[in-house]
Amino acid sequence: MKSLFHTNIRQPLIFLFLVIASAMVANAQDSRIQTASLDYLAAKASQSVDVNVDERLMRMAAKVFSDQDADERKVKKLVEGLKGIYVRSFEFDTSGQYTAADLESIRTQLRGPGWTRMVNVTSKKDGNLEVYLLFHGEQVNGLAVLHSDEKELTVVNIVGPVDLDKLAELEGQFGVPELGIESQKPKTKNDDEK
């Protein structure tokens, strides 16, 4: 009976393990950045922004953008293909409210497969700014911006195919500043952190 149990249960267990493992691998490829580790900063922050728009809400929001208005039409085109937009932003009255470990928890995820750090700007005045793109072949499948200042920490994460052309079209609209973003894609990926 013991051997019968082992023989019959082992196979489903192996199958279950394979299913879980494949799900974990698929999850690892997802461009969603987990920011739950930063939740505790909301209590310390003088001002915080928390935007969580998942795929369902994104689809709903896309429908209420007007087709008649040219500006809204551009935004609609941009958001239609997206799977989510997530923003965590904290502004503090005093410096040193967040730790290096907080930043590292985000950067660790951005070192994952597919992610490429495109820009890293260090400035005494404005702190550290990093821009990451998730490539799926030639297509940009996700965008992340990490801004860490003495009194500010912001994580922006756009999930899904980000059309940089369409993003560039938003410049100067709805208070969106001019960016000068071009549609050219980089030929090489910078993996200096890996």
Place this chain on the structure above:
Amino acid sequence: MKEDYLWDKTGEPDPKIQQLEEILGTLRYQPKPLELPQDLLAPRQRRNHFPLLAIAATVLLALLAAGIWLRVRTQSESQPNQASVAPAPPAVDEKAIVAKKNDEEVKKQKIEQVRKRGLPPLPRYTKREREEALAAKQQVMLALRLTTEKLSLVQKKTQSPSNQIKNQHRVG
């Protein structure tokens, strides 16, 4: 020598017969239960797929039940919303009915116009869904504003020669 020994085991036995008896005696029938060898039993156990099939069937049934339950749940959730937009009660005066018919015709005409223009039909949200969609729109706008603000800052910094740029690639 009498041959009674061979007949009814009486009398003096022949030593040769005794020797034969001893040799053949080891092959005598001994009552004991039938024992099949293990290598014959094991393949029969392996061939028994019933528990595996039972597990697979249970999982499938559970998935099916969950699917049905979710479908029923979503339908039951959407029904009250539809009920709230349902037509007015019967005790209404004729003017109201005519006005309502006119409204419906105007709505139909608008939808037809939109269809003729090749645009998708307007979303039919309930009040609650519309509020949710508008809130999501606001969130999307806020997120895009923040994103482009940060990207703008990056652009300014990458264009400024005094700043230390670690990566050579620019966005785009």
